[in-house]
Amino acid sequence: MNVFFLVFFCNSVTAVKHYLEYFSTATSGFPEFPEMMGMANVDRVYVGSCSMVIHRTEPRDKLIKKFIEENAEHIRWYYVECQENQGFFNSIIDGLMKRTNQTGGKHVFQQYCGCEWDDETGKTKGFDRYAYDGEDFLRLDLQKHEWTALSEKALVTKLSWENDDSVKHSEYFFTIQCPDWLKTYLAYAREYIHRTVFPSVSLLQKSSSSLISCHATGFFPDTVDLFWMKDGEEFHEGVEKGEILPNDDESFQMSVHLNTSSLTPEDWKHFSCVFQFSGSRGNITVSLDKTKIRSNHDKNKNSARVNTGSSSRNHWGAGAALFLLVPITIWIFVCKRKNKDLHVDEEPMM
Incomplete structure (x- = not known):
């Protein structure tokens, strides 16, 4: 238990x-x-x-x-x-x-x-x-x-x-x-609760035809927003926003997904992902750039370089891990119907 x-x-x-x-x-x-x-x-x-x-x-x-x-x-x-x-x-x-x-x-x-x-x-x-x-x-x-x-x-x-x-x-x-x-x-x-922890923000894509995910993890508190912008204005067309989820280290994570299937290469430079705390705690902006995207199809490239001694296989390992949402553990702390006196003589056996 x-x-x-x-x-x-x-x-x-x-x-x-x-x-x-x-x-x-x-x-x-x-x-x-x-x-x-x-x-x-x-x-x-x-x-x-x-x-x-x-x-x-x-x-x-x-x-x-x-x-x-x-x-x-x-x-x-x-x-x-x-x-x-x-x-x-x-x-x-x-x-x-x-x-x-x-x-x-x-x-x-x-x-x-x-x-x-x-x-x-x-x-x-x-x-x-x-x-x-x-x-x-x-x-x-x-x-x-x-x-x-x-x-x-x-x-x-x-x-x-x-x-x-x-x-x-x-x-x-x-x-x-x-x-x-x-x-x-x-x-x-x-x-x-007054502390502010900024996240790591990454661009992720499972395959070349998948949605591009802007993934922020490790932030605190959870009063934040994550969104896509085009030419300095918030963009909603073809955008799917995920929920704010808890990590197992008391921080949070969130993703917002962009459908780029109808975008031309010229369109990409107009887009960016913005992480924003409520109030005036500061923002993080990541431009939509193919060279910044971590993708599953990079795995084959990195695997091919293993024999050459390239360190890129470690880079793949870190990138792939970001696709796995940290398990959300909701374990229960129980209030019993019979309350005991606060003083307990037994010492914890730890």
Whole structure:
């Protein structure tokens, strides 16, 4: 199981409302799929990983390292949660399968929970929802102090969770502990989110007849735009824009594709690709030039030069790698319905 600890950042330090959100997914019957996956968001931006707690991985950012050093008890709490979450979710799936007379098959149990904090009014709000096999299952009603069954399958679970007093534990976590943690994370995040990391921008083409991709990777934050221009004006005809995707190093990547099939060689010099941060952080412009394009059909050329001792085969290796999108890992960090006291005596076994 891969689980992730928080890496703290948010969209804007000027935002009035802030959010700490956990998305959880447990699976059964998917041999090719992890049993537990997860994602945590701060201010609705994907955040980092619990693997650094379990495996004592050195954090990339000095602020994350500082947080870990200054919040040892907090990290130990997360360590225990990471260890226990898989068993907790699997037991729920097993119980649901028995109650619904399911002896096998593929099943998915999901949770969305967290809290929000208004830094202007000071008001907070918690939330906790579950789904089973794609259908709404349970919702925590903090005002009525009860679990609300969203399907008939959830009635037994609702009664069981209310009988073992989980509502009080959940109320404490989502109304007190979660908002306190969110404020702490934001305090560490404020310097972190102001950093600007410019990307590597390349022109890529799978074959001579394919679209030409302008690919930017390694940038931060994700408030950017990437577009084609013709004679200094933004160009949209024959252009396909991809989504901004996370890399595995807390940076982002994006591509925008241009159809050049109807362009003459003379037309090429009028086009350029522009990477642009929002605000006035600066731009990167790459002219549409055939000599700058990295393409799959270059592989044969470079392979032919291997025996001559040319270093171009290394150039091909770097270029080909850019065609492979960095895998988007969305592993889940789980909010359990039973909150534990923050103090944990057990030391992480790392």
